[in-house]
Amino acid sequence: MELALTEGSVIELDASQKRYCNLISYLPIPVWQIDARPAERIFDRLKASSIGDLGTYLDEHPELVDLASEVLRVFAVNDEAIQLFGGKHCSEFLGPVRYLFAGTPGSARRVMQAHASGARNHVEELEVKTFDGRLIDVLLLMTFPVPGERLDTTILMMIDNTARLEAxxxxxxxxxxxxxxxxxxxxxxxxxxxxxxxxxxxxxxxxxxxxxxxxxxxxxxxxxxxxxxxxxxxxxxxxxxxxxxxxxxxxxxxxxxxxxxxxxxxxxxxxxxxxxxxxxxxxxxxxxxxxxxxxxxxxxxxxxxxxxxxxxxxxxxxxxxxxxxxxxxxxxxxxxxxxxxxxxxxxxxxxxxxxxxxxxxxxxxxxxxxxxxxxxxxxxxxxxxxxxxxxxxxxxxxxxxxxxxxxxxxxxxxxxxxxxxxxxxxxxx
Ligand SMILES: Nc1ncnc2c1ncn2[C@@H]1O[C@H](COP(=O)(O)OP(=O)(O)O)[C@@H](O)[C@H]1O
Ligand SMILES: [Mg+2]
Structure with a gap:
């Protein structure tokens, strides 16, 4: 059921999102927030073309994964994420998500497949390429909004696995x-x-x-x-x-x-x-x-x-x-x-x-x-x-x-x- 938002409730929602953003900045692990809305448009297109197996379809149409990596954009990161990637300023991290998958290109496809299939989350171990050119092993954890939830943010977290793998x-x-x-x-x-x-x-x-x-x-x-x-x-x-x-x-x-x-x-x-x-x-x-x-x-x-x-x-x-x-x-x-x-x-x-x-x-x-x-x-x-x-x-x-x-x-x-x-x-x- 659609509920009309009154002016008061919009202000309240906005404030709640700000508090939520603030909260994430205090999380002691690297966090990225991604605007998930363009994903829905891509998934609608996929559904409209009534494809069979999504994995095979994405294999045959890598341009779709490319497109998603371009249109899905990071809009917020915390300091831990900046540190993990050896970055200097938060502005380097905002924009297309492509850089997150540069070390393991196959994982962009897997993430997209998980999101499109309606999964609530996706977890995998992968290598990421940092801004200062290192390849590091991380555990990637993502949580997706599902249609109808009126949430438009995908949250992505990474846990540095280097020390564990070295041990x-x-x-x-x-x-x-x-x-x-x-x-x-x-x-x-x-x-x-x-x-x-x-x-x-x-x-x-x-x-x-x-x-x-x-x-x-x-x-x-x-x-x-x-x-x-x-x-x-x-x-x-x-x-x-x-x-x-x-x-x-x-x-x-x-x-x-x-x-x-x-x-x-x-x-x-x-x-x-x-x-x-x-x-x-x-x-x-x-x-x-x-x-x-x-x-x-x-x-x-x-x-x-x-x-x-x-x-x-x-x-x-x-x-x-x-x-x-x-x-x-x-x-x-x-x-x-x-x-x-x-x-x-x-x-x-x-x-x-x-x-x-x-x-x-x-x-x-x-x-x-x-x-x-x-x-x-x-x-x-x-x-x-x-x-x-x-x-x-x-x-x-x-x-x-x-x-x-x-x-x-x-x-x-x-x-x-x-x-x-x-x-x-x-x-x-
Ligand atoms: N077939 C057996 N009969 C009796 N005791 C045994 C036998 N196999 C192993 N053990 C006991 O287990 C101990 C540990 O064996 P192992 O780890 O092979 O080291 P090691 O042969 O160098 O002592 C032996 O010292 C012995 O006390
Ligand atoms: Mg022996």
Whole structure:
């Protein structure tokens, strides 16, 4: 219903708007006020042309977004906004809104789409270009008037995200350093295994080469034999090179990359890696891998780091056990909630009850020369993959660890729900 405004009520409204403007100037975050009236004219035009999907239409008609960026004008800003953009005077900020989206042009289109679809607000993270030429990360928050409200102002706020993003990046880098340190320490614990793995193909190369030379030096060289032996040399050299490659992967510092993986494959590679380590310590590893597990999405090296850490811990926990009772049972399985799990049970010391709450803490160790970061890293890697690592004692003795992560399809469903605001991964303390 249209209400005629009396002279008195117009004056009252005007005064109320002034008070409102004043109020915004005291807000402790950067605020822009935009005259929203021209937007209605543009939206009327859009409605009249009865377009289908507005997003597609705006993609095909960028000139409309351009037009909106020109005709929608800022009419007031507060000091915080001037400061954020490194401006000198409020007059630099009044006029077309275009400059607000210069750092992330795509966001003007998204804002327009939100407004046109009748949304009450729009929030997104974007980069803005300041007047002194910097690009800064901000959280943009806008609230739109909706038709019939007789409001003609769009309020736009920005929160400087630089410090938060810097802190997150620092956290990620510290976490990567820790993870790298843990991998190096695991490699350090596996030197016997590594030396053996490399020595084996090298001795085979030596032996085959010597035999091959003997065949070649005969009065009538046996080329067929020499060829066979040379092929074997190539195979062995390839094996040695693969092993070194695997060690370099573990020892190197690199950004994690997610790929689609067969979980059993990841586990099997770890078992090969640790074969000699366990043999040397008289530990028998029995594996039962459930076939045909669904694929998972993850970083191969990080997942191997978790599994290798858990196995090495189990091997170490059995130092005191009698040689005939040093067994590790590993298992992969598919859980009911769409998770794949790696379980490991050993016949070692088990975990004292009062330690159970602390073993995942950084720097908690009961070993002489232990670093105490292995399990903390395992947990952090599991979390980053949307999974968990849990510890318990087996009723018949020994420790029982379970590492589970979502399968690729479950991960996809969950990620899409949270994709908008990812939580930063935090290293357990
Ligand atoms: N399989 C296990 N059996 C018994 N205790 C374990 C086992 N795995 C881990 N722990 C306990 O958890 C602690 C922390 O392990 P971890 O974070 O890998 O660090 P570290 O191996 O350097 O001590 C160990 O020192 C040990 O007390
Ligand atoms: Mg450890």
């Amino acid at each position: 997150e990046a620092k956290l990620r880098s510290v976490e990567a350093d820790f993870s790298h340190a843990a991998r190096l320490s695991t490699l350090g614990e596996m030197t016997t295994s590594i030396a053996h793995e490399i020595k084996q193909p090298l001795s085979a190369i030596l032996m085959n080469a010597q035999t091959s030379l003997r065949y070649l030096r005969k009065a009538e060289p046996n080329l067929e034999k020499a060829e066979q032996l040379t092929s074997r040399i190539v195979e062995c050299a390839q094996r040695a090179s693969d092993i070194i490659g695997r060690i370099q992967d573990m020892a190197g510092k690199r950004a994690p990359t997610n790929t689609l993986l067969d979980f059993n494959d990841v586990v099997e590679q770890c078992l090969v890696f640790l074969r000699h380590e366990s043999e040397e310590k008289d530990v028998v590893i029995k594996a039962r891998l459930q076939p045909n597990l669904p694929l998972i999405s993850g970083d191969r090296i990080q997942l191997q780091q978790v599994i290798v850490n858990l196995i090495v811990n189990s091997i170490q926990a059995m130092k005191a056990a009698p040689q005939t009772r040093r067994e590790i049972h590993v298992e992969t399985s598919l859980g009911e909630t769409g998770q794949v799990a790696f379980s490991i049970r050993d016949t070692g010391t088990g975990i004292p009850i009062d330690h159970l709450a602390h073993i995942f803490d950084g720097f908690f160790t009961t070993k002489e020369g232990g670093l105490g970061i292995g399990l903390a890293i395992c947990q952090s890697i599991a979390k980053a993959h949307g999974g968990t690592v849990t510890a318990a004692n087996h009723p018949e003795g020994g420790a029982l660890f379970r590492f589970s992560i979502p399968t690729e399809s479950t991960a996809r469903v969950n990620n899409s729900a949270f994709a908008k605001y990812p939580t930063p991964e935090i290293l357990p303390n």
